[in-house]
Every structure is written in C-alpha cells, then in structure tokens.
Amino acid sequence: MYPMLQQPNPSATSATVGDRSQEFRPDTGERESTSGEALLVACYAIIWILAFALIFSSVRKQRSLDDRLTRLSEELARARAEGEKAPGKEKSKPKAREPEDLDA
Amino acid sequence: LVCVSSRGRDIVFTVLVVKTALWMLFSIYYVFMVAPVEATMGIVQKIFYFHVPCWYGMYLGAAACFIGSAGYLYKGTIGWDALARGGADVAVVTGLMGLISGPLWAIKAWGKAWTWDPRLTTSLLSFLIYVAYCVLRGFTGGGQSERKFAAALGVLGAANLPIIHYSVLKWGGQHPNVINNGGGGLQHPDMKLAFLFSSIAFTFFAIVLIWQRARAYLVETQVEALEQEALELGLAGE
Numbered sequence: 001m002y003p004m005l006q007q008p009n010p011s012a013t014s015a016t017v018g019d020r021s022q023e024f025r026p027d028t029g030e031r032e033s034t035s036g037e038a039l040l041v042a043c044y045a046i047i048w049i050l051a052f053a054l055i056f057s058s059v060r061k062q063r064s065l066d067d068r069l070t071r072l073s074e075e076l077a078r079a080r081a082e083g084e085k086a087p088g089k090e091k092s093k094p095k096a097r098e099p100e101d102l103d104a
Numbered sequence: 105l106v107c108v109s110s111r112g113r114d115i116v117f118t119v120l121v122v123k124t125a126l127w128m129l130f131s132i133y134y135v136f137m138v139a140p141v142e143a144t145m146g147i148v149q150k151i152f153y154f155h156v157p158c159w160y161g162m163y164l165g166a167a168a169c170f171i172g173s174a175g176y177l178y179k180g181t182i183g184w185d186a187l188a189r190g191g192a193d194v195a196v197v198t199g200l201m202g203l204i205s206g207p208l209w210a211i212k213a214w215g216k217a218w219t220w221d222p223r224l225t226t227s228l229l230s231f232l233i234y235v236a237y238c239v240l241r242g243f244t245g246g247g248q249s250e251r252k253f254a255a256a257l258g259v260l261g262a263a264n265l266p267i268i269h270y271s272v273l274k275w276g277g278q279h280p281n282v283i284n285n286g287g288g289g290l291q292h293p294d295m296k297l298a299f300l301f302s303s304i305a306f307t308f309f310a311i312v313l314i315w316q317r318a319r320a321y322l323v324e325t326q327v328e329a330l331e332q333e334a335l336e337l338g339l340a341g342e
Contacts, residue, residue, distance in 0.1 A: 036148035036212050043151045043208040047158065047201045051309070054197045058316050065323045072330040079337050 117315060124312050127305035131298070139298035151209040152280075153298050157306035158202040159227065164310040165195030166234065166265055172318075173258025176251060182325045185251050188258045190318030192237040194310055199231035214278060222271035223279040230268055233261035246328065 135153040142149035168191025175184030206224070207217035218224065237257050244250040272279050290296045 034211055036146045039148050039208045039212055040150055043205045044154065046204050046208075047154055050197055050201050050204075054193075054313060058313070058320060062316065062320045062323070065320060065327055068327050069323060069330065072327060072334060076330060076334055076337065079334075083337075 117312075120308060120312050120315070124305065124308035127301065127308055131301040131305040134294075134301050135298045139294045140292050142295075145213055148209055148212040151205050153302045154306075155202060155205040155209060156299065157302045158198050158205060160303055161198035161306045161310040162195045162202060162231070162234075163265060164307065165191045165193070165198055165314060166230070166262055167191070168314045168318075169195060169234065169237065169258045170262035173255035176255045177259065180248075183322065185255070186318040186321035186325065187314070188255060189238075189241055189321045190314045190316070192234045192241070192258065193317045194313045195234040196231065196238055197313075198306075198310065199227070199234060203228065203231060219278055221278050222275040223268060226264060226268045226271050230261070230264045233257070233264060237261065246325070 131153070135150055139150070139153065141147050169188045170191075172184045172186070172188025172191055175181075176188060178184075210219075211217050237254055240250070240254050240257065290299060
C-alpha cells in the first residue's frame with residue numbers, strides 16, 4: 001500500500017525509528033557531499049591502477065627472468081664445453097644435478 | 105625442461121591478450137554509453153558492472169590455486185605449483201579490487217563503507233587466505249615442505265568459496281542479491297548485457313594473468329635450478 005515506506009532508501013535513512021523518536025538531528029548535508037560520480041571515477045581509477053600495476057610488475061619480472069635464464073644457460077653451456085675439452089678438470093667438479101621435478 | 109616459451113604458445117597468449125583488451129574496451133563502452141543509469145542509486149550503481157566481475161576473477165584465481173595445489177600434492181611437479189602461485193596472485197589482486205570497489209559503492213548505497221555482513225565477512229576471509237598463501241610463498245624458501253604446506257592451504261582455502269556464494273542465501277544480510285536469483289534483479293536487457301560483457305572481459309583478464317604469473321614462476325624455478333647447477337660447477341659469481 002505504501003511502497004515508499006516499506007522500502008526506504010537506505011542512504012536517506014541513517015537513523016533508526018527508535019533514534020528518531022528520541023532525538024532530532026540537524027541536516028548537515030553529508031549525504032549530498034558524497035558524489036556518485038566521484039565514487040565511480042575513484043573506483044574505476046583504483047581498479048585500473050591495480051590491474052596495470054600487476055601487469056607491469058609481471059612483465060618486468062618475466063623479462064628479468066628471461067634475461068637471467070638466457071645468461072645462465074649460455075654460461076653453463078660454455079662451462080660444459082670447457083669441461084669436455086679438459087676431462088681431468090671435469091672429474092674434480094661435481095656432476096651437474098638434474099632438477100628434481102622440472103618435468104611439469 | 106620447459107622452455108621459456110614455444111612459438112605456438114606465444115601466439116595463443118598474444119591472441120588472448122588482444123582479446124582481453126578488446127573485451128575490456130567494449131565492456132567499458134557498453135557500461136558507460138549503453139547501459140541505463142539505475143533509478144534509485146544513480147550512476148554509482150555502474151560500479152556493479154566491474155565489482156562483481158572482480159570477485160568472479162577472484163573465484164577463477166582461487167580455482168586455479170585449488171587445482172594447482174591439488175595437482176602438486178598429487179603429482180609433485182612444479183608446473184602445478186606454478187599454476188597455484190599464479191592463481192593465488194590473481195585471487196589477491198582481483199579480491200583487492202572487489203574489496204575497494206564494494207565499499208565505494210556502499211558509501212552511496214548504504215551510507216557506510218563496511219558492515220560485518222555475512223557475504224562481506226566471508227569475502228574478506230577468503231581474500232586474507234590468499235594473502236596468507238602469497239606471504240607464505242614469498243617469505244619462505246622454495247623447498248618441497250614449504251610448497252606442500254602452501255598447497256594444503258590452497259586446497260583448504262577453496263572451501264570458503266561456496267560459503268561466500270551461498271552466504272547471502274542462507275544468512276541474508278545487506279548485500280544485494282541480483283545475480284543469485286537468475287539475474288532477474290537486472291531489470292533492463294542492456295544491464296544484463298553490460299554485466300555479461302564485463303564478466304567475459306574479466307574472465308579473459310584473469311586467464312591471461314594466471315597464465316602469465318604461472319609462466320613467470322615456472323621460469324623462476326628453472327633459473328633457480330640452473331643457478332644451483334652453476335654453483336656446483338663453480339660458476340658462482342661469474
């Protein structure tokens with residue numbers, strides 16, 4: 001019968017029925033000071049800042065790892081080649097260990 | 105060893121990145137230019153079109169973490185472990201997006217940023233579980249026991265996901281429930297389409313990020329193995 005009374009706008013009723021029967025508060029206009037547009041812009045800005053931060057950190061991490069991997073692979077290949085040329089020297093070095101579970 | 109990447113995988117990944125970018129741009133266009141403004145809350149309701157997909161992205165990240173963790177516990181290979189780590193990273197970032205966007209919407213809709221509503225509380229708990237996972241992996245070594253402990257956390261952490269989903273149905277609370285009732289809460293076809301497009305965009309976004317992070321962790325493990333080998337060959341410090 002009174003849909004507006006049955007489902008009040010939550011943002012418009014900060015005090016409960018009990019509060020309203022005990023005290024009257026001046027309207028400070030606080031509700032109006034929170035602009036929906038500003039909240040929307042802030043929300044989207046934060047979401048995209050977080051997204052791009054993750055993307056850039058991932059790309060940087062991947063690049064540095066790729067560089068390290070390439071450098072290490074080259075150094076190991078060179079060391080293995082040198083070891084094959086000098087077999088006596090190779091015996092003194094421990095054998096290269098295979099990673100335990102890199103067959104994923 | 106798994107190489108840095110094969111050419112085929114790179115092409116698929118690039119196509120996925122381009123698709124993600126296009127879907128994101130299209131969903132932004134649709135949300136702001138086509139979907140109508142909501143009658144009661146006004147323009148702030150448009151946060152919904154990215155707030156819910158953010159949590160959906162967290163579900164995807166958490167699912168990847170669960171699958172990776174279970175796979176690691178079963179098989180013990182680092183591919184599964186890398187998937188779990190990648191999933192946890194994405195769960196944390198998209199969960200953070202959801203935790204920030206929700207209160208910004210709530211300030212306008214509820215008049216306050218946070219309540220200890222069942223869905224909000226369980227969502228926060230789930231976010232903290234994946235933060236704990238990332239902290240555990242970041243600050244402990246990469247040994248097998250640490251990996252197994254983290255995998256157990258990844259498996260058990262997923263138990264909270266259905267609780268988040270059904271918390272509104274079981275315990276009520278202030279949180280809106282427009283999706284759980286078959287999408288019937290979205291009263292305009294363009295609202296439904298805007299939500300669908302955003303969800304598709306965030307699905308691609310989460311998949312790309314999980315893939316990228318998992319690949320990075322896989323390469324990191326390779327690098328550590330090679331560094332160990334270099335150390336044993338006496339190449340340390342060169």
